[in-house]
Amino acid sequence: MISIKSVSKWYGDFQVLTDCSTEVDKGEVVVVCGPSGSGKSTLIKCVNALEPFQKGDIVVDGTSIADPKTDLPKLRARVGMVFQSFELFPHLSITENLTIAQIKVLGRGKEEATDKGLKLLERVGLRDQALKYPGQLSGGQQQRVAIARALAMDPVVMLFDEPTSALDPEMVHEVLEVMVKLAHAGMTMMCVTHEMGFARQVANRVIFMDQGRIVEDCTKDEFFGDLSARSERARRFLDLVLPH
Amino acid sequence: MDFSAIPAALPSLLEGMLLTLQLLVFGVAGGVALGTVLAMMRLAHAPLLSNLAGLYVNYFRSIPLLLVITWFYFAVPFILRGITGEDTPVGAFTSCLVAFVMFEAAYFCEIVRAGIQSIPKGQMAAAQALGMTYGQCMRLVILPLAFRKMTPLLLQQSIILFQDTSLVYSVGLMDFLNSARSRGDIIGQPHEFLIFAGLVYFVLSFSASLLVKRLQKRLTV
Amino acid sequence: MNYNWDWGVFFKSTGIGDEIYLDWFLAGLGWTIALALSAWIIALLLGSLLGVLRTVPNRWASGIATTYVEIFRNVPLLVQLFLWYFLVPDLLPEPLELWFKQDLNPATSAYLSVVVCLGLFTAARVCEQVRTGIQALPKGQAAAARAMGFTLPQIYRYVLLPQAFRIIIPPLTSEFLNIFKNSAVASLIGLMELLAQTKQTAEFSANLFEAFTLATLIYFVLNMSLMLFMRGVEKKVAVPGLMSVGGK
Numbered sequence: 001m002i003s004i005k006s007v008s009k010w011y012g013d014f015q016v017l018t019d020c021s022t023e024v025d026k027g028e029v030v031v032v033c034g035p036s037g038s039g040k041s042t043l044i045k046c047v048n049a050l051e052p053f054q055k056g057d058i059v060v061d062g063t064s065i066a067d068p069k070t071d072l073p074k075l076r077a078r079v080g081m082v083f084q085s086f087e088l089f090p091h092l093s094i095t096e097n098l099t100i101a102q103i104k105v106l107g108r109g110k111e112e113a114t115d116k117g118l119k120l121l122e123r124v125g126l127r128d129q130a131l132k133y134p135g136q137l138s139g140g141q142q143q144r145v146a147i148a149r150a151l152a153m154d155p156v157v158m159l160f161d162e163p164t165s166a167l168d169p170e171m172v173h174e175v176l177e178v179m180v181k182l183a184h185a186g187m188t189m190m191c192v193t194h195e196m197g198f199a200r201q202v203a204n205r206v207i208f209m210d211q212g213r214i215v216e217d218c219t220k221d222e223f224f225g226d227l228s229a230r231s232e233r234a235r236r237f238l239d240l241v242l243p244h
Numbered sequence: 245m246d247f248s249a250i251p252a253a254l255p256s257l258l259e260g261m262l263l264t265l266q267l268l269v270f271g272v273a274g275g276v277a278l279g280t281v282l283a284m285m286r287l288a289h290a291p292l293l294s295n296l297a298g299l300y301v302n303y304f305r306s307i308p309l310l311l312v313i314t315w316f317y318f319a320v321p322f323i324l325r326g327i328t329g330e331d332t333p334v335g336a337f338t339s340c341l342v343a344f345v346m347f348e349a350a351y352f353c354e355i356v357r358a359g360i361q362s363i364p365k366g367q368m369a370a371a372q373a374l375g376m377t378y379g380q381c382m383r384l385v386i387l388p389l390a391f392r393k394m395t396p397l398l399l400q401q402s403i404i405l406f407q408d409t410s411l412v413y414s415v416g417l418m419d420f421l422n423s424a425r426s427r428g429d430i431i432g433q434p435h436e437f438l439i440f441a442g443l444v445y446f447v448l449s450f451s452a453s454l455l456v457k458r459l460q461k462r463l464t465v
Numbered sequence: 466m467n468y469n470w471d472w473g474v475f476f477k478s479t480g481i482g483d484e485i486y487l488d489w490f491l492a493g494l495g496w497t498i499a500l501a502l503s504a505w506i507i508a509l510l511l512g513s514l515l516g517v518l519r520t521v522p523n524r525w526a527s528g529i530a531t532t533y534v535e536i537f538r539n540v541p542l543l544v545q546l547f548l549w550y551f552l553v554p555d556l557l558p559e560p561l562e563l564w565f566k567q568d569l570n571p572a573t574s575a576y577l578s579v580v581v582c583l584g585l586f587t588a589a590r591v592c593e594q595v596r597t598g599i600q601a602l603p604k605g606q607a608a609a610a611r612a613m614g615f616t617l618p619q620i621y622r623y624v625l626l627p628q629a630f631r632i633i634i635p636p637l638t639s640e641f642l643n644i645f646k647n648s649a650v651a652s653l654i655g656l657m658e659l660l661a662q663t664k665q666t667a668e669f670s671a672n673l674f675e676a677f678t679l680a681t682l683i684y685f686v687l688n689m690s691l692m693l694f695m696r697g698v699e700k701k702v703a704v705p706g707l708m709s710v711g712g713k
Contacts, residue, residue, distance in 0.1 A: 077614025087609035135706020306688035
């Protein structure tokens with residue numbers, strides 16, 4: 001579904017990604033973790049071309065991103081993305097947030113779009129908030145709406161960029177719950193997150209990044225299994241994030 | 245287009261520019277002084293003072309500068325005659341200057357007020373704790389701090405005033421624009437002189453605003 | 466003091482036809498409003514376009530918009546008006562030039578010059594406000610819109626501009642008020658708007674204090690009512706859940 005081939009990226013002279021390669025298969029859930037500044041957010045933003053890269057290629061569902069002929073808006077419409085700071089559109093009601101891209105990008109009718117939006121709102125447990133505005137919702141609720149908004153586009157894959165980092169601790173759970181359900185439903189997911197509990201519960205694979213490189217890329221059981229087989233950096237990271 | 249007549253006309257244009265700059269300098273000095281007084285009144289705890297200043301500011305901010313210039317041109321001689329009882333010739337320069345000072349004071353007042361309000365309350369408390377009177381606090385601590393902060397805004401407003409001085413054309417004062425216009429008419433090349441005047445205004449205010457921007461950057465670092 | 470106060474002067478005959486002085490003021494107010502509103506339409510449309518150009522990721526587009534802003538901001542309004550009124554007609558192709566100078570009645574040609582001048586002058590200011598509004602939005606908003614597959618025009622149309630305009634209503638209001646005040650320069654090319662009518666009344670009737678007082682009052686009331694109107698607009702488009710629009 002996603003194949004990342006030797007991607008390198010520089011900001012001026014500073015190299016943020018170095019020769020990153022990996023694959024995400026259909027239906028797979030891959031968790032990307034690593035210390036801050038390791039390039040994990042940058043990498044995931046390359047997958048839907050929000051961040052340009054200078055070397056390598058990424059192919060999403062058969063479409064090459066490096067190919068200058070690729071219609072990027074069209075590609076992005078098929079890739080769902082959830083941001084750290086939600087990024088709901090504050091001037092639009094919840095319903096409008098869920099329907100605007102369906103109508104303007106996919107060309108769906110208003111009724112069909114609203115129908116779809118409300119169904120997804122139901123799925124994230126917020127059907128009763130449809131007429132409110134983002135500013136009237138809690139952070140956790142906003143993030144659940146943001147997930148529904150991305151799902152409304154019928155994406156072939158979902159990208160999560162630290163979806164729980166900006167949330168108060170008591171709201172992390174409600175968002176993870178939605179993500180777990182999504183994983184169980186068979187959605188292809190690539191998630192940048194520090195929530196190792198989530199990784200243990202649903203991830204197929206874990207990627208560990210440090211200083212712009214993919215240091216570890218293994219199955220969940222390998223990653224959490226024999227710590228002595230892990231790189232020293234990964235061990236230090238796990239030591240910090242895992243509860244003792 | 246034939247700009248060859250301009251060099252010969254430069255001395256008289258320079259005279260016009262001197263008048264423009266006089267209006268600018270006195271206008272800014274008087275405007276900032278009156279504006280600061282108004283700002284202190286607006287921030288005073290006495291409701292009469294602050295309302296009075298508020299009324300002044302709102303009044304001048306809601307009417308066109310050109311109206312003020314025209315009105316003062318008509319009215320100042322009248323009023324002076326009323327006061328002194330005899331004809332006191334004041335001339336267009338004085339009436340225009342009074343108009344600029346009073347009009348711009350309303351705008352400078354708002355800048356100074358915002359500047360004073362941007363100084364943390366703790367500064368006032370600290371100054372008072374040292375035994376200073378209200379007046380001393382303002383003069384020695386708050387105003388020096390505030391003026392440093394708002395220098396770029398005051399300069400920007402002065403650039404606007406520089407451009408606005410051209411409105412004295414309406415009462416026939418020979419400022420830079422008007423001397424360029426009349427020179428151009430006499431020589432028969434009004435277009436060339438007008439374009440030249442526009443260029444000079446542009447070069448002066450553009451470079452001034454570049455300097456202000458640089459100053460602003462240095463103040464924020 | 467040998468000044469004859471007479472507040473009833475506005476209802477006296479001007480000596481021209483059966484007009485009273487108040488008629489002059491009303492006619493002047495009519496011109497002032499017509500000038501300001503027509504120029505505002507130009508300023509808002511062109512200013513928004515330029516404001517967008519200043520923020521798009523394209524050097525040429527933002528360079529053009531920046532140049533425009535610097536030129537129109539650094540030349541006095543009156544100089545610009547003289548250029549539009551005295552110079553530009555001479556540069557037009559001959560049929561247009563003749564039409565402007567001979568076929569149009571003088572008031573119409575002055576009106577056109579002032580509207581174009583004020584519109585383009587104010588557009589530079591509107592541009593800066595629109596740019597500030599767009600740049601004040603969190604970067605993630607544009608990224609989120611891109612991630613959903615919006616094209617660049619769609620991002621501006623549906624996500625950035627609706628939010629930016631809400632933020633900049635207060636500064637736009639003051640530009641809107643400025644255009645009414647700035648329209649007084651029209652009196653200097655002979656258009657009989659409010660200030661010109663005031664001057665004329667002062668000269669004809671010799672009651673200059675009354676005339677200027679009434680003019681001031683009209684501008685003051687106009688200013689206040691426009692401000693209240695814009696406050697109403699701001700309230701009407703305010704988004705529930707945001708503390709105060711532009712308060713961030």
